[in-house]
Amino acid sequence: MVGETPATVMQVPETTAPVVVIAHGFAGSRQLMHPYQLTLARAGYITVSYDLQGHGRNPVPMSGDVNSIDGTTRLLMEEIGRVTDAALALPGADGRVALLGHSMASDIIVRQALADDRVAAVVAISLFSEAVTAAEPENMLVINGAWEGALRAEAQRIMAEVGAAEGDTAGTPGEGFARRAVAAPMVEHVGVLYSATGMRESREWLNATFGRDYRSGIANIGGPILLTLLGVVLLGLPLANMLPEGPRLPEVPKGAFLALALAPAVLTPLILSLVETRFLPVLVADYLALHLAVYGSLVLAGLAVEGDLPKLRGWPAGILLAGFALIAFGGVLDRYVASFFPHAGRLPILAAILPGAVLAMVADAALLQAGHARIWRRWVARLAFLTSLGIAVALDFERLFFLIIILPVIGLFYLSFGVIGGWVGRRTGSALAMGLGLGIVLAWALAVTFPLFTGTT
Known part of the structure; x- marks a missing residue:
């Protein structure tokens, strides 16, 4: 712990080496950065990753004005400064330090490098920062996923300012000004965190900066993590088949189905645009809690009319479904991917989201015959719900823009928990069983994903 900031230290025992402080992006946690951290620790560096304010298991919310450099950004810079101080005080730290950050944190580390003379190098992953100039930071490596179109174009622009192209190196690391930008093949904004190319480039850049030749294997753990998660999902099938078998639910008539899939999707954001939806200290989670509740209530009301x-x-x-999903799948997520087990401060958020999530998932399960519905119906229902969130963002873009961050969460939810829930629903013939289990898991996933925030948006 650095004050109230939780941190993870990885290093070769009894080593003496430079320090690398590692910061994750928006809605992430330190586990997301462990592939880079493990790679650099194996290469002999003393590495420290941490949960930023409002993220992971950090109990201190983000605060300040997110639109002002002297607001939230300044507070996050002060936090990384404290973590840097603690890292440099670790046994074996030789007084030299580099900063590595992803996405939102790329701006934090760039600005901190300009403010802290101790910082010898910056590794910016998925960089976006208005603080970057043709001369500063003095020593910077930029890593993007090849599929990050806009961010990659920005990196190419930055390199053009110093007369170089993507893949080239301007200057020499450790000998004054140096800059390089690379694109990790076949990955996007999250996949870049598991890219062997990115990890290798960061190791070589820091080795050049600090005059070190020590090398070891790249922590190429993305594939094994996916296989482990797949194994947990597949384990759900024989367990679901142990449940009592129930009857198949009747199909909702086509016209009624389309009306119940589409009308609530349009009406929900329109209704909520007329009322105040701010009541939780978490970015947009309060709105989402109400959106789920209203959407689920409208669908269930329509199903009641249909009988x-x-x-x-x-x-x-x-x-049982929720318990298996949270403990087995969630345990692997929390250990290897991202924070999934909340600290006490997030429990009220979970309680606030839970009723709406259960209503929405029970409604979804009933509309889709507890998993027996034809594929086109599943696509229509899920796309309608995502469109509903898109309408909400369009109606209040400035405030609800952050709803976009839940799209990967929902995608992972349907590809993992949703598959297990479908097996349970089809086995038991119970929309309540499927919807209750998935509702608990969805509320949990959202409660641990959204950053805690008290301030000005």
Whole structure:
């Protein structure tokens, strides 16, 4: 702990070496940076990753004005400064330091490098920062995913200012000004964090900066993590088949289905645009809690009119579904991917999101016959819900822009928990079992993803 900031130290035992302080991006946590951290620790560096304010298991919310450099940005710079102080005080630290950051943190590390003379090098992953000039930071490596179009174009512009192209090196690291930009092949904004190319480039850049030749293997752990998560999902099938078998739910008539899939998707953001939705100290989670509740209520009300309201049976299977998903799948996520087990300060957020998430997931399960619906119906229902969130963002872009960050969360949710939930629903024939389990998991995932925030948006 650095004050109230949780941190992870990785280093070769009894080593003496420069320090690398590693910062994650928006809505991330230190686990996301562990591939880079492990690679650099294996190469002999003393590495420190940490949960930024409002993220992961850091109990201190982000605060200040997010639109002002002297607001939230300044507070996050002060935090990385404290972490740097603590890292340089670790046994074996030789007084030299580099900063590595992803996405939002790329701006933080660039600005901190300009303010802190101790910083000898910057490794900016998925860089976007207005503080970068043709002369500063003095020693910087930029890494983007090849599929990060806009960010990659910005890196190419930055290199053009110093008369170089992507893939070239301007200057010599460790001998004054040096700059390089590379594109990691076949990855995007998250995949770049598991890129062997990016990890190798960062190791070589720091080796050149600090005059070190020590090398070891790249922590190419993305594939094994995916296989482990896939194994957990597949384990859900034999476990679901151990549940009592129930009848197949009848299909909702096509016209009623389309009306119930589309009308609530349009009406929900329109209704919520007329009311105040700020009541939680978390970016847009309060709005999302209400969106889920209103959407689910409208669908369930329509199903009641049709006579297809789900029966109150099967809830124990739903609890078992949630328990398996949270403990088995969530345990792997928390250890290897991103923070998934919340600190006490996030429990009120979970409680606020939970009712709406359960309503929405029970409604979704009932509309889709507890997983038995035809594929086109599943696509229509899920796309309609995502479109509903898109309409909400369009109606209040400045405030609800951050809803966009939940798209990867929802994608992972349907590819993992949703598959397991479908097996449970089809086995039990209970929309309540499927919806209750998935609602608990969805509320949990959202409560641990959104950054805690108290300030001006």
